[in-house]
Amino acid sequence: MASEAKAAESASGLPQLDFSTFGNQIxxxxxxxVVLYFILSRIALPRIAAVLAERxxxxxxxxxxxxxLKARAxxxxxxxxxxxxxxxxxxxxxxxxxxxxxxxxxDRANAEADAEIKAKTAEGEKKIADIRAxxxxxxxxxxxxVTAELVASMGQKADGRSVTAAVNxxxxx
Amino acid sequence: MRPAGxxxxxxxxxxEAQGSEGGGLVFHPMDQFMVKPLFGDGAVGMFxxxxxxxxxxxxxxATFALLVLGTSKREIVPGRTQSxxxxxYDFIRKMVEDVxxxxxxxxxxxxxxxxxxxVFANFLGLLPMAFTTTSHIAVTAVLAMLVFVTVxxxxxxxxxxxxxxxxxxxxxxxxxRPVLALxxxxxxxxxxxxxxxxxxxxxxxxxxxxxxxAAFAPMIALSVGVGILVTPLSILAITAIYALEVLVAFIQAxxxxxxTCVYLRDxxxxxx
Numbered sequence: 001m002a003s004e005a006k007a008a009e010s011a012s013g014l015p016q017l018d019f020s021t022f023g024n025q026i027x028x029x030x031x032x033x034v035v036l037y038f039i040l041s042r043i044a045l046p047r048i049a050a051v052l053a054e055r056x057x058x059x060x061x062x063x064x065x066x067x068x069l070k071a072r073a074x075x076x077x078x079x080x081x082x083x084x085x086x087x088x089x090x091x092x093x094x095x096x097x098x099x100x101x102x103x104x105x106x107d108r109a110n111a112e113a114d115a116e117i118k119a120k121t122a123e124g125e126k127k128i129a130d131i132r133a134x135x136x137x138x139x140x141x142x143x144x145x146v147t148a149e150l151v152a153s154m155g156q157k158a159d160g161r162s163v164t165a166a167v168n169x170x171x172x173x
Numbered sequence: 174m175r176p177a178g179x180x181x182x183x184x185x186x187x188x189e190a191q192g193s194e195g196g197g198l199v200f201h202p203m204d205q206f207m208v209k210p211l212f213g214d215g216a217v218g219m220f221x222x223x224x225x226x227x228x229x230x231x232x233x234x235a236t237f238a239l240l241v242l243g244t245s246k247r248e249i250v251p252g253r254t255q256s257x258x259x260x261x262y263d264f265i266r267k268m269v270e271d272v273x274x275x276x277x278x279x280x281x282x283x284x285x286x287x288x289x290x291x292v293f294a295n296f297l298g299l300l301p302m303a304f305t306t307t308s309h310i311a312v313t314a315v316l317a318m319l320v321f322v323t324v325x326x327x328x329x330x331x332x333x334x335x336x337x338x339x340x341x342x343x344x345x346x347x348x349x350r351p352v353l354a355l356x357x358x359x360x361x362x363x364x365x366x367x368x369x370x371x372x373x374x375x376x377x378x379x380x381x382x383x384x385x386x387a388a389f390a391p392m393i394a395l396s397v398g399v400g401i402l403v404t405p406l407s408i409l410a411i412t413a414i415y416a417l418e419v420l421v422a423f424i425q426a427x428x429x430x431x432x433t434c435v436y437l438r439d440x441x442x443x444x445x
Contacts, residue, residue, distance in 0.1 A: 014203060016310050016377065021208035023219040024226075025311040032229040033319075036236060036290055041282035044240035048262045051247050051255075058249055 136171075143167045197395050202384035206308055206377065224304040225312075232293040232306070240289070261289070265430065272434035276441055283323070284437075287316060288430040295376060295422035299415070307425075308376035310369060317369035320433045328440035339443035368432055375425045379418040386410045 015021075144160075144167050151158035211222045240261070243254035251259060265285045269277050291307055298305025306312050328336035340357040342350060389407035393400025 015206040015208065016308070016373065018208070021217050021223075021225075022311040024208060024217050024221055024223055025306075025309055026315050027219050028223070028226045028229050029306070029312050029315055032233050033286060033290060036233050037282065037286045039233070039237055039241060040286050040289065044237075044244065044258075045262065045282055045285060047244050047247065048240065048259060051244060051249075051251075052259065052262070054247075055249050 140167055140171060143171070198388050198392065200385065200388045202381040202388070205304065205380060205384060208309075225306055225309075228294065228297060228304045228306050231297055232290055235293045235297065236289040261285075268431060269434055269437075272431060273437040274441055277434070277437050280323075280437060284430060284433055287320070287433060288426055291316070291372065291429055292423065292426035295426055296419075298376065298380065299418055299422060305376050305380055308373055308380060310373045313369035313373040314365070316372075316429070317365040320368065320436060321365040324436045324440040327437070328443060331441060332443055336440070336443050339439055343444075364436065368429065372425050372429050375421055379414065379421055383411055383414050383418065386414065 144163050147163045147167060148158040148160070151163070208217055208223050208225055210217060211224060211227060215221070217223055239254065240258050243258045246252070246255065248255055262285070265288050266278075266281055269281050269284055273280070294305065294307040294312075297303055298308065328339070332338075340354045340361065342353045342357065345353050386407045389403055390411070391400075391404070392407070393404040
């Protein structure tokens with residue numbers, strides 16, 4: 001028994017060098033490799049490739065969509081800025097129009113007031129002239145009376161027509 | 174010729190006998206590599222269901238679970254499993270594209286098969302009680318020969334006799350070229366050897382070392398005085414070697430794959 005074991009030991013020290021098992025190992029290795037090759041090349045690798053491609057596609061699409069949205073945001077901002085500028089311009093216009101209207105009203109009112117003032121002034125001046133004229137007549141009458149009285153006091157009879165003529169001449173001179 | 178099963182049984186007896194001579198510690202670090210039938214204790218024939226079958230099926234099943242079941246939802250925002258599957262896909266695809274070139278992409282499923290099989294065989298082999306299929310030279314030699322034959326056939330189909338310019342270093346001085354050609358030819362034929370032994374050797378060595386340290390671990394049960402030092406140290410060593418093996422499991426799969434890509438590049442673009 002012991003000698004048999006020793007013989008076996010020396011015949012094949014390493015299990016790796018036990019050639020009687022080589023056929024078995026090679027056969028099952030071939031089976032395993034063929035099965036594995038078909039699993040990988042038919043199912044696993046195409047599927048993973050598809051998943052990776054799909055992911056790449058999704059990422060590309062999402063990036064494109066993001067770019068699109070960004071462009072739209074920029075567009076919207078521009079539109080907003082434009083609307084703002086337009087509104088501001090409109091407001092400026094309205095302000096200017098209103099200012100002009102107010103100025104016109106003011107000018108008209110001023111003109112009317114000026115005219116009225118002018119009329120009133122003219123009327124006043126006329127009244128003053130009238131009054132002055134009245135005063136002149138009164139002065140003439142008083143001067144005539146005074147002259148007649150003076151002449152009378154000197155004992156002479158005052159001729160009314162000559163007195164008037166004299167007073168008129170004096171007042172003109 | 175005696176049946177292989179009897180040989181297996183005999184060998185185990187031999188190692189146990191050795192162990193009992195060595196003071197009660199049981200050393201058989203190579204037993205984990207034995208090819209055994211799953212059912213019964215008969216001979217290992219070509220089509221016998223063995224632990225090799227089991228762990229290869231598990232590697233295929235794990236790849237299936239990761240790359241097919243893990244991606245079954247086809248999520249745009251991937252979950253954890255799908256992320257890992259996509260990572261593996263991108264990793265190998267990029268490797269093929271960067272190392273072997275864009276025209277090597279038709280070989281991507283083939284290289285992906287090699288990588289997934291090796292990486293899962295390596296990692297599953299790290300489970301306790303597991304069998305590491307890639308620790309067997311029979312397995313890695315077939316993998317390496319597949320690459321070698323593929324690369325050689327592709328080279329001759331694409332370039333005809335022009336493929337031989339791979340061995341003719343036109344940048345070297347003329348008298349040196351025949352010598353270099355001889356060296357190049359030898360190195361070309363050594364490729365599958367190094368390619369396969371690198372993987373199997375790494376896997377076997379690491380697992381064997383773990384087993385050796387594991388055999389020292391129960392020392393405390395035999396002698397408290399020695400064991401108080403040896404047992405914690407060996408457990409620490411197992412942990413450290415195991416961590417290294419996790420790294421090696423990935424790196425060796427990576428190395429095997431990237432070398433395949435390098436060889437493929439030589440076949441597609443043989444001109445130096």
